[in-house]
Amino acid sequence: MFDFLDYKINSKVILAPMAGYTFYSYRKFMQEFGVGISYSEMVSDHGLIYENLNTLSYLKTDDNEHPFGIQLFGHDSKTIKKAIDIIKKENVKCDFIDLNLACPVKKVTKNGAGSALLKDLDYLKDFISDIVNYSPYPITCKIRLGFDDDNLNFKQVIKILQSCGVKLIAIHARSAKQMYSGKPHYELLENIKSLVNIPLIVSGDIFTLDDAINALKITNADGVMIARGGVGNPHLITQINTYFKDGTRLEDATLEMQKEYCLKLAKMMVLDKGEEQAMKLFRSIGPHFFKGFANSKKIRINIASKITTFKELEEEVKNFQTK
Ligand SMILES: Cc1cc2nc3c(=O)[nH]c(=O)nc-3n(C[C@H](O)[C@H](O)[C@H](O)COP(=O)(O)O)c2cc1C
Known part of the structure; x- marks a missing residue:
């Protein structure tokens, strides 16, 4: 282009x-x-x-x-x-x-x-x-x-x-x-x-x-x-x-796509920076993957303030449902 x-x-x-x-x-x-x-x-x-x-x-x-x-x-x-x-x-x-x-x-x-x-x-x-x-x-x-x-x-x-x-x-x-x-x-x-x-x-x-x-x-x-x-x-x-x-207008990403992207980025960050630093940095990034989804307040707060390992993040993300 x-x-x-x-x-x-x-x-x-x-x-x-x-x-x-x-x-x-x-x-x-x-x-x-x-x-x-x-x-x-x-x-x-x-x-x-x-x-x-x-x-x-x-x-x-x-x-x-x-x-x-x-x-x-x-x-x-x-x-x-x-x-x-x-x-x-x-x-x-x-x-x-x-x-x-x-x-x-x-x-x-x-x-x-x-x-x-x-x-x-x-x-x-x-x-x-x-x-x-x-x-x-x-x-x-x-x-x-x-x-x-x-x-x-x-x-x-x-x-x-x-x-x-x-x-x-x-x-x-x-x-x-x-x-x-x-x-x-x-x-x-x-x-x-x-x-x-x-x-x-x-x-x-x-x-x-x-x-x-x-x-x-x-x-x-x-x-x-x-x-x-x-x-x-x-x-x-x-x-x-x-x-x-x-000219195609693609739909916004689904929750399943967002879950996959969230974990993929976190995994790449762990490889790049080590788990401790990656999870610290992920606090300001991770919650954004769930913005706008119903009932996402808890997961966003948990990622922003509680999660310290990739395993904890994975559990939290896999268990999150909008209903
Ligand atoms: C947290 C944060 C860090 C930024 N750091 C830089 C930077 O290092 N260098 C730079 O040129 N602009 C920086 N910017 C500005 C962005 O590159 C961008 O021009 C600006 O955020 C406007 O785009 P937006 O309204 O879509 O966020 C930063 C913006 C934010 C929000």
């Missing part, structure tokens, strides 16, 4: 980077449903430079995960370049490096990183050019509409990024001030694709097939990013891709 680097991307769905979620096994699980491009969780340039073990674990990938990008955040092109050196030294099989110009969290923006980079476009231009010229990996960027609602400068930003040689841009259709709430402003992104000739992806509140249809219709983007909407609902990826292939 669109070309990205040397790949033909046969999917409308890109897996959004999400700290605490898009680790290796989560991405591998989601890829089987038809993800076109995936990203690591955001990785701190300083964390990599100091070879923090936890940070290095974010780089995990394998030979079959393509195209895959490591997302970096930082404020200074010198430290980003050093982080890229570490990625190269570690021989990470990533296809691109994504620069996070979107994160609204204080801990990140107070150091001038993430969405704070949208505040000074002269600085941004030098920052991006320096990295693009240095990096052996192609560079992509993820942005917000702007830092706050009085400075929605995304049109200028995407032109600057393209002129610097960035190979793909993803836009989260909210300002950084909005954090993750309030409606995404797709109306401001009308035909935004016509402003650039590199792949353009849009993000924000893609929870249903119709959300994806609507976002793509307004923006003419090459694809949508699935973030919160895909957690516990991987079938959404299949629904979107099937619709754009032949």
Whole structure:
């Protein structure tokens, strides 16, 4: 459906980077449903430079995960370049490096990183050019509409990024001030694709097939990013891709499908992270598989707060009934 680097991307769905979620096994699980491009969780340039073990674990990938990008955040092109050196030294099989110009969290923006980079476009231009010229990996960027609602400068930003040689841009259709709430402003992104000739992806509140249809219709983007909407609902990826292939509207996943997906992801996470850590991480993911099903409150609470082993999870899931 669109070309990205040397790949033909046969999917409308890109897996959004999400700290605490898009680790290796989560991405591998989601890829089987038809993800076109995936990203690591955001990785701190300083964390990599100091070879923090936890940070290095974010780089995990394998030979079959393509195209895959490591997302970096930082404020200074010198430290980003050093982080890229570490990625190269570690021989990470990533296809691109994504620069996070979107994160609204204080801990990140107070150091001038993430969405704070949208505040000074002269600085941004030098920052991006320096990295693009240095990096052996192609560079992509993820942005917000702007830092706050009085400075929605995304049109200028995407032109600057393209002129610097960035190979793909993803836009989260909210300002950084909005954090993750309030409606995404797709109306401001009308035909935004016509402003650039590199792949353009849009993000924000893609929870249903119709959300994806609507976002793509307004923006003419090459694809949508699935973030919160895909957690516990991987079938959404299949629904979107099937619709754009032949117009078929697939039904939502049944309870039996959700049970199978839930256990499959948990098993993959156990292999990836060990049972203890996997089950901890699963507390924020697992309950979403049962959202919207009748009488699911108990199973959701149990997964979120009680379950510590895969066996317990399996029992809980197998015994769950809506009646
Ligand atoms: C828990 C969480 C973690 C996130 N982590 C990142 C991140 O590491 N890097 C990034 O660029 N965006 C991150 N995002 C933003 C998402 O990629 C996405 O753009 C945003 O959630 C909007 O999509 P949604 O409304 O469909 O969730 C995160 C979002 C959430 C909810």
